[in-house]
Amino acid sequence: MKRKRVRQKKQHPGERIKNFDEVVIGYTEKDAVEEARRCLQCRDAGCRKGCPVEIDIPGFIKFIKEREFGLALETIKKNNYLPAVCGRVCPQEVQCEGRCILKKKQEPISIGGLERFVADYMLKRMPGQNPPIVPQVSRTGKKAAVIGSGPAGLTVAASLSELGHSVTVFEALHEPGGVLVYGIPEFRLPKKIIKKEVEYIKSLGVDIKVDVVIGKTLFIKDLFDMGFDAVFIATGAGLPKFLGIPGENLNQIYSGNEFLFRINFMKAYMFPEYDTPVNVGERVFVIGGGNVAVDCARCARRMGARVTVLYRRGRDEMPARSEEIRHAVEEGIEFRYLVSPVGFVDDGNGNVEAVKCIKMQLNDPDRTGRRRPVPVEGSEFVIEADTVIIAIGQSPNLLVSVATPDLEVSGDGVIKVDGDGRTSMKGVFAAGDITTGTATVIKAMGAGKIAARAMHEYIERKGNGRKEIAGRNRT
Ligand code: FAD
Ligand code: SF4
Secondary structure (H helix, E strand, O other): OOOOOOOOEEOOHHHHOOOOOOOEEEOOHHHHHHHHHOOOOOOOOHHHHHOOOOOOHHHHHHHHHOOOHHHHHHHHHOOOOOHHHHHHHOOHHHOOHHHOHHHHOOOOOOHHHHHHHHHHHHHHHOOOOOOOOOOOOOOOOOEEEEEOOOHHHHHHHHHHHHOOOEEEEEOOOOOOOOHHHHOOOOOOOOHHHHHHHHHHHHHOOOEEEOOOOEOOOEOHHHHHHOOOOEEEEOOOOOEEOOOOOOOOOOEOEEEHHHHHHHHHHOOHHHOOOOOOOOOOOOEEEEEOOOHHHHHHHHHHHHOOOEEEEEEOOOHHHOOOOHHHHHHHHHOOOEEEEOEEEEEEEEOOOOEEEEEEEEEEEEEEEOOOOOEEEEEOOOOOEEEEOOEEEEOOOEEOOOHHHHHOOOOOEOOOOOEOOOOOOEOOOOOEEEOOHHHHOOOOHHHHHHHHHHHHHHHHHHHHHHHOOOOOOOOOOOO
C-alpha cells in the first residue's frame, strides 16, 4: 500500500518573509516515526550508495522506527560529524533520496528530514552530550594542524582527534564554521546548530584557534617548526567571480559573498540589535542560479524588497537545491530564465539605476553536460533596479597558495591533490572547495574523511621511522 510522505512543519510564507527564523520547523517525534515506517529497509539500499559519506541510512531509519533515537544518531555519526547541518542543507534530491527505491512509484523517504530530526532531538535532550558517549582514545603524542574550519576542516580535525592525534584548527575569522556561519542564512541553518556541532567536535579534544590567517599571521613552514607532524588545508572557495561587464563597479552592486557576509556574519539580520548597513531599496535583481543566488534573493526579500532572480539557463539547469527554489517561489521571488546581464546603468551619482539584459537560448550540451546558453541577437532590454547582487560563483581563496610557492595549484587557484588529498608538499594535505572549486558540504566532508585516513597513515609511518609515502615530494 502506498503511503504518502509525512511533511515537515514549516513557517507560512507570508509570515516567514518578515523574519529570519528557520523556515522548516522539522518533524515531531510522532511524524518522524511515521515517516520512518515507510522505509522498506532494502538489503542493497540505493540510498546508501547515493550518500557521498555512505551513512547506513536504512540502519538509522530502523532505529527511528524503534524510537531508539540515540542509537540512530550514533549510526549516523559513524560516517558524518555534522548531521544537523547535512539534514538541512544536503542536496538529498540528487543524492540519497534520488536513489531511494520508493521514488519509482511515489515520493522517496525524507532521509534529510529524518537525519535532521535525530540530530535535533538529541541536541535538545542531551545538550553537550551528543552523542551520549564521546569515545575515549589513547593519545599518540602526534600533532596535526588544520587550516580552515569549514566542513572539510572540521571533519579532518574530528577524525584525526578520534584516532588519538592532537589537532589544532587555525581559522581566519572570529567564529568557526566556514560557509556554514558566514554564507548560509539563519533561516536555512541557524547559527546555534553550527555552534552545537562545533562544540561536539571540540569535546573530541580539538583545539580551535580563531583570528589566525595562515599566509599572513603564520605560514605553513611555521606550523612544521611548531612541531606539527602534518598539515591539512581546507580554506574553501570564497573569492567572488564577477561578470566583467560595463558598470559593474557602481554603488549598490554587491557580490553575493559580500551581501551574505554582511547579513549573516556581520548580523544585519539582527537589526536593530546590530546596525550593519545593508540598504537594498525596493527593487532587487540577483544574477545567478546556484545556492548563493537563491540565498541572496531570500535575504533581500526578508529586507522588504521585490526580488527577481535572473538566470541565463532554464529551471532544469539551476544548480541550487530544489527545495530552496520552491521555498523562494512560495516567498514571492520571481525567476526569469534565459536572461543574462550585459551592462549596468549609472544614475548620474555613481549608483546603479538599471540592468541592461539580453535574452538567451540553449544550444547543445557543453562538456559539463549542461546545455550552453547563447545570446539571442537583437533581444536586449533594460530593467530598473535599486540593488543588484552578482552570485555567479566563487573561486578558491589564494592566500595560502600564494604564500607557499612549493604548493602546486592549477590556473584557477585550485590546490592540486591526488585521490587521497596529498598535495605536492610532503606532509601537506588538502580537500574541500579549495581542491575542487565550489561544491557541497557533504562532498567537502567526504573528501576530508579520505584525506584524514591518508594523514593518519602518514603520521603513523613518520612516527615509526618508516619510509614516508605521503606527499608527492619532488625535492
Ligand atoms: P569553507 O566552508 O569555505 O571553509 C573554509 C574556511 O577556511 C573558512 O572558515 C575560512 O574563513 C577559512 N580560511 C580561508 N583562508 C584561510 C587562511 N588563510 N587561514 C585560516 N583560515 C582560512 N552546499 C551544500 O551542500 N548545500 C547548500 O545548501 C549550500 N549552500 C551554500 C550557500 C552559500 C551562500 C555558499 C557560499 C555555499 C553553499 N554551499 C552549499 C557550498 C558549501 O557550503 C561548500 O561547498 C562547503 O562549505 C565547502 O567546505 P570547505 O570546508 O571546503 O570550505
Ligand atoms: Fe529505505 Fe528508500 Fe533506503 Fe530503501 S532506498 S532503505 S526505502 S530509504
